[in-house]
Amino acid sequence: MAKLARVRSILAKEESTYGTDASPTGADDAIQVSALEISPAESEILSRDLIRSYLGNSPQLIANTRVNVTFTVEYAGSGTAGTAPQYGPLLKACGFSETVVASTSVTYAPVSTSFDSVTIYIDNDGIRHIVTGARGTFTVSLNANQIPVYNFTMTGQYNAPTDTASPTLTFQNQATPKIFNDTNTTGFTLYSETGLALQSAEIDLGNEVVYRELVNSDKEVLITDRSATANFVIECPTLATADFFALAVAGTSGNLSIVHGTTAGNIITLTSPSTGLSLGNPTYSEDQGIVMLNLPTTMVPSSSGNDEMTIAYT
Numbered sequence: 001m002a003k004l005a006r007v008r009s010i011l012a013k014e015e016s017t018y019g020t021d022a023s024p025t026g027a028d029d030a031i032q033v034s035a036l037e038i039s040p041a042e043s044e045i046l047s048r049d050l051i052r053s054y055l056g057n058s059p060q061l062i063a064n065t066r067v068n069v070t071f072t073v074e075y076a077g078s079g080t081a082g083t084a085p086q087y088g089p090l091l092k093a094c095g096f097s098e099t100v101v102a103s104t105s106v107t108y109a110p111v112s113t114s115f116d117s118v119t120i121y122i123d124n125d126g127i128r129h130i131v132t133g134a135r136g137t138f139t140v141s142l143n144a145n146q147i148p149v150y151n152f153t154m155t156g157q158y159n160a161p162t163d164t165a166s167p168t169l170t171f172q173n174q175a176t177p178k179i180f181n182d183t184n185t186t187g188f189t190l191y192s193e194t195g196l197a198l199q200s201a202e203i204d205l206g207n208e209v210v211y212r213e214l215v216n217s218d219k220e221v222l223i224t225d226r227s228a229t230a231n232f233v234i235e236c237p238t239l240a241t242a243d244f245f246a247l248a249v250a251g252t253s254g255n256l257s258i259v260h261g262t263t264a265g266n267i268i269t270l271t272s273p274s275t276g277l278s279l280g281n282p283t284y285s286e287d288q289g290i291v292m293l294n295l296p297t298t299m300v301p302s303s304s305g306n307d308e309m310t311i312a313y314t
Contacts, residue, residue, distance in 0.1 A: 007125040008036055009169055010071060012118045012134075014089040019133035019157055019218065022119040026167030031087050032174050033071040035151075038122050040129050041158055042068050065158045066211045066221070067131045069120060075140065075148035077266040077313045079175035082106065085313060086173040090152055092116040093135050095207055095223050096311075107312040112305065115223050120156060121167075128164035131156035135221045137207035140270070143200045148180045148260060155209050155221050175266040186262060187269075190232060190295075191254030191277070193242045197235035199292060201258060203270070203299075203309065204229045228299035228308050230256070230277070233285065236293040244295055248279040253300070269312045275302050276309075 010033050013024035043065040048058045078085045082103040092098055093116050096108040120131040134156030142148045178184035188198045208225035239245075247254065253275040261267035280296035299308040 003125040003127065005125075007123075007166060009121075009123045009167060010036060010069075011121040011123075011167065012087070012089050012093075014092060015117045015119055015133070018117050018220065020119075021130060021132055021159075024119055024121055026169045028170070029086075030167070030169040030171055031073065031090075032171050033073055035070070035072040036122070037070045038124075038129060039068040040122075040161065041065055064211060064213050067129065067134075067156050067158050069122065069131060069134070069152075069154045069156070071152055073150045073152060074174070074177040075142070075150055075260070075268060076175045076177040077261065077268060078106075078173035080173070080265045081314055083173060083265070086171070087150070089116070089118050090136075090138075090154070091311070093118040093154070094138055094152070094205060095135075095226060105312055105314045107310060109310045110226060110228075110301075110306045110308065112226075117156075117221070118154075120154060123164075123166050126163060126166055127161055129161045130159040132159060133157040133219070133221055135207075135223055136209055137205050137223075139205065140201075140203040142180050142185075142202070142258065142260070144198065145179060145181055147177050149177075153209075155211055157219055157221070175263075178261055178266065180260065184262060185258070185260045187257060187259035189255065189257040190234075191242065191244070191247060191252075193237075196237060196242065199233040199235070199287060200231075201233075202231045205309070230272075230297045230299055232295040232297070233287075234293050234295065236284065236291040244279065244282045244293065248282055251278070253278055254297075264314065267314045269314065271310050271312070272299055273302050273307055276300060276307070 011024035011029040013022040013029045015022045044063045050058045099107045122129040136154035206227035254277045255274045256272040278298040285292045301308040
């Protein structure tokens with residue numbers, strides 16, 4: 001019987017013990033996603049390179065089998081202030097802590113130790129792939145007049161797929177996203193400038209994610225480094241308004257705040273502290289005959305650490 005490409009789903013649940021199946025369910029752990037792709041058995045293929053008296057390929061052996069999953073999640077809150085979004089476990093598995101203030105806020109900030117992990121179930125119309133011990137990284141894409149999104153890349157342990165009935169899904173704690181525009185995006189501050197016309201912001205968490213499988217050691221996906229960056233495209237301001245060329249040459253640090261959403265439970269504030277941004281080389285581009293300025297930045301933690309990027313839901 002043919003499998004339908006449209007009949008797919010993803011479940012994700014935080015693990016209490018690394019690599020142990022957390023048994024997510026369609027009733028509690030379904031996440032609305034798009035652009036879902038899975039590499040169900042990604043391995044290093046090792047040729048034996050045998051010397052023989054005839055031509056032809058050598059037999060091959062397989063090593064370091066793991067699973068890679070990529071998908072897009074809409075950049076939106078849970079719909080209720082103080083309630084984490086349904087995809088919160090994924091943020092934690094990308095190296096973030098979660099701080100909940102009841103009825104008020106949920107804030108995610110980077111950590112450098114004790115990383116969480118998730119179990120992911122992928123259903124392909126009755127074929128279930130279980131991915132345990134998954135950790136990863138993400139980018140945030142905020143483009144004017146588009147749906148803002150997270151793009152996740154997760155890596156986890158391989159488990160043999162099974163023929164299992166597709167789960168019944170209950171989607172919750174994912175509000176309808178708001179278009180990224182002047183109406184719904186109520187604040188943009190870059191280097192303390194609040195009047196800049198923003199076309200796009202691309203924020204890359206930049207986690208270094210590796211799969212390790214050694215003798216006398218458990219299989220594990222590790223986050224070994226974080227190198228967050230951000231790129232902004234703005235309408236080119238006058239130098240009197242903001243001289244980003246001078247700031248770049250001087251190596252001046254700056255701050256960032258993007259506030260998206262207007263309704264409690266669906267307001268997201270992404271910030272970087274006053275020392276959080278380091279400018280790269282500004283360049284020009286053009287959009288609809290308008291001169292644009294491209295501003296690549298490196299996101300740098302303060303001396304306190306683990307604060308180069310925070311994401312607060314209110």
